[in-house]
Amino acid sequence: MFTRHFSKLFVFLGISSIAVFSFTSCNTAGGKNPSDNSSSAIKVEVASVISVPDTGLFSYSGTVEPLRSIPLNFQVTGTISQVYVEEGQSVKSGQLLACLNKADLTSANKTARATYKQAKDAYDRLKPVFENGSLTEMKWVEVTTGLDKAEGMLEISNSNLEKTELRAPESGIIGSRNAEPGMSSIQPQSPFTLVNIEKVFIKISVPEQEIPFIKTGESAHILVAALGSRLYDARVHSVGVVANSISRTYEVKLILNNPSMDLKPGMICDVSLHRSATSKKVAVIPTSAVTMDKHGVTMVYILDRSTMTVAQRSIVTGIFRGNNISVISGLESTDEVVVTGKEKINHNSHVAL
Structure with missing residues (x-):
């Protein structure tokens, strides 16, 4: 019984194998060659x-920068007692911005004045005596040296007292304020930053393959979306000569007038820069x-x-x-x-x- 079933299975498998072989052979003969270029394309x-x-048109994204940005710092150590301006406030040249507590320096100045007064009095009294020959040369040198020292110390004291007041070196706008009463005058950040934005720069980054076409003085159009897509005329002010080591771009600055001071540092704008078109x-x-x-x-x-x-x-x-x-x-x-x-x-x- 077992032998008969085994024989039938063997015959079935043999017939199946022949059928599969025949199907494969026919398919290969009648189909496309797998190595054909059209099938592997x-x-x-x-x-x-x-x-x-x-x-001759170039388009870039630019950033508004102030014409000048001046960090303002106290030149003497002390504690800030008064701050007179706010961030964004317009100031005039010489305007008082803040001052330090003057108590210690005022006392030192009084001492310096007293010392100078004493030395000047000695000089005035002994000068006629020296001229009459009744005072030795050595003594007279001591008197004049004492007066010179006292005068120098008074000048330094007066200067330090003046430096307790921080004034604007020119007209502009307070771009940043990092000063409050009670703070030390010595801080990581400057107490104030004064910016001039009557004219502004537009900074753009130009790829190295385009930088040969950018020339100083060429005209450009500036579109500022933050100001209702307002258009401004500008010109190329400077062209960088050293590429950024990572982006391989060069810094180019354009300059334009900003009489209304609507353009603020940090604003983003679209720059269309023109050069002479050719045929x-x-x-x-x-x-x-x-x-x-x-x-x-x-x-x-x-x-x-x-x-x-x-x-x-x-x-x-x-x-x-x-x-x-x-x-x-x-x-x-x-x-x-x-x-x-x-x-x-x-x-x-x-x-x-």
């Missing part, structure tokens, strides 16, 4: 290189086409329609133009670049559209 999308007029055409591709190789070289994948393969090509990019970027060198006007699927391909990869 990677799906991508491409875009053509386009040429557009070089408009030159510039190649433009979608920014999504640009990538980097393992060495950090900027590159794109170029499609060869005759073989339906792609090739890596290094490029030099220029300025951003919305979702596109200009290319200074490395592309031909007839080139097509991969914009979607580039993460899955390599040099000489077979692709499908």
